[in-house]
Amino acid sequence: MKYELLIRRGRLVDPSQGIDGLRDVAFARGRVAAVEKGIPESLAAEVLDASGLVVTPGLVDIHVHAFWGVSHYGIDLDPVCLARGVTTAVDAGSSGAATFPGLRRYVLSKTRTRMRAFLNISAAGMIAERIGELEDLRWADVSWAVERAREHADLILGIKVRLSPYVVGKTRDLDALARALEAAQALGKPLMVHVGDTESSLEEIMARLRPGDIVTHAFHGWRHGVLDDAGRVLPGVREAVGRGVMLDIGHGRGSFSFHVAEAALSQGLKPGSISTDVHIYNYQGPVHDMATNISKFLKLGLPLAECIELATVKPSRAVGLEEGAGSLTPGAPGDAAVFRLETGLFNFVDSYGNTATGAQRLVPVATVQRGKVYRPRRQSEAVPSGKGRRG
Numbered sequence: 065m066k067y068e069l070l071i072r073r074g075r076l077v078d079p080s081q082g083i084d085g086l087r088d089v090a091f092a093r094g095r096v097a098a099v100e101k102g103i104p105e106s107l108a109a110e111v112l113d114a115s116g117l118v119v120t121p122g123l124v125d126i127h128v129h130a131f132w133g134v135s136h137y138g139i140d141l142d143p144v145c146l147a148r149g150v151t152t153a154v155d156a157g158s159s160g161a162a163t164f165p166g167l168r169r170y171v172l173s174k175t176r177t178r179m180r181a182f183l184n185i186s187a188a189g190m191i192a193e194r195i196g197e198l199e200d201l202r203w204a205d206v207s208w209a210v211e212r213a214r215e216h217a218d219l220i221l222g223i224k225v226r227l228s229p230y231v232v233g234k235t236r237d238l239d240a241l242a243r244a245l246e247a248a249q250a251l252g253k254p255l256m257v258h259v260g261d262t263e264s265s266l267e268e269i270m271a272r273l274r275p276g277d278i279v280t281h282a283f284h285g286w287r288h289g290v291l292d293d294a295g296r297v298l299p300g301v302r303e304a305v306g307r308g309v310m311l312d313i314g315h316g317r318g319s320f321s322f323h324v325a326e327a328a329l330s331q332g333l334k335p336g337s338i339s340t341d342v343h344i345y346n347y348q349g350p351v352h353d354m355a356t357n358i359s360k361f362l363k364l365g366l367p368l369a370e371c372i373e374l375a376t377v378k379p380s381r382a383v384g385l386e387e388g389a390g391s392l393t394p395g396a397p398g399d400a401a402v403f404r405l406e407t408g409l410f411n412f413v414d415s416y417g418n419t420a421t422g423a424q425r426l427v428p429v430a431t432v433q434r435g436k437v438y439r440p441r442r443q444s445e446a447v448p449s450g451k452g453r454r455g
């Protein structure tokens with residue numbers, strides 16, 4: 065048999081190739097083998113009929129929390145990622161230099177979703193809610209972080225720092241930022257900065273970032289966001305984005321505001337990636353999964369192809385995933401997702417309890433990983449462990 069799997073008759077949306085139309089996608093030896101109209105079924109061992117459905121490259125979520133049992137945020141990711149169309153996910157700073165080897169051995173190597181990580185500049189990582197990981201800046205040990213990231217360069221894509229007061233306490237946020245930048249610079253890798261209610265303004269923070277660095281929770285509704293008091297995009301934010309600093313969504317339980325997103329988009333300020341920040345406190349809502357996040361951006365007026373671009377090839381390139389990730393170009397990793405694009409009236413909720421009614425909703429139907437249809441093997445792969453404490 066020439067192909068192991070064939071996805072037939074779907075509407076392929078692959079912005080990396082500029083395709084939005086009917087195509088068949090064939091897989092062989094775990095990779096994409098052909099993207100054409102009318103590939104014969106007889107050439108494939110298994111056929112997935114995608115008539116009336118949307119086919120995309122496997123989604124890439126660059127902000128998740130997977131360190132189950134160590135970080136209080138951690139969840140089993142396969143049920144919310146791989147089972148729902150996300151084939152690659154990046155743990156965003158759950159672990160630091162002292163705890164990363166555990167994340168690697170007990171989580172990243174066992175999760176079926178392809179996993180990478182940003183290393184927290186705090187050596188502890190995000191262990192407990194009651195003590196912020198940078199309240200004592202001794203945890204932000206640059207050489208320790210650099211050493212650990214070099215040891216695990218196959219999985220660690222960059223450095224993460226969180227700058228909210230509940231993380232840095234009385235420490236100056238810009239001091240924490242400087243240490244994180246120093247580590248990222250030494251590694252030649254991106255820095256992901258968590259913002260929201262910071263003591264310093266977003267303009268002060270972004271002025272220090274390099275092209276390729278990432279601001280996550282970009283459309284939060286706390287003080288010191290992307291807008292001024294009159295709702296206009298701040299010039300310093302626009303300037304930094306113009307230089308190549310990337311805005312990432314990182315929806316989370318407290319970091320996505322419909323009002324801010326609407327105001328930013330209407331003034332031409334766009335994110336470079338859509339991500340979830342999915343963790344124990346939000347996977348049952350308001351975040352749910354990537355498909356729900358994408359549906360919120362459909363509601364905000366972004367076309368489907370643009371949303372898929374922000375959830376595949378753009379984040380893939382931003383964090384330096386392997387060539388072809390986030391794309392269904394022949395030769396690329398055989399990762400794809402199949403969705404039903406439903407029409408009707410759907411209520412979406414942001415992180416502040418505001419609702420918005422959209423006319424479309426993307427619903428995961430199937431995931432293909434390394435050229436095979438993903439099927440959960442155990443109950444734990446279908447239902448996340450633990451219970452969300454907050455909405």
Ligand SMILES: [Zn+2]
Binds near residue numbers: 127128316341
């Ligand atoms: Zn997070």
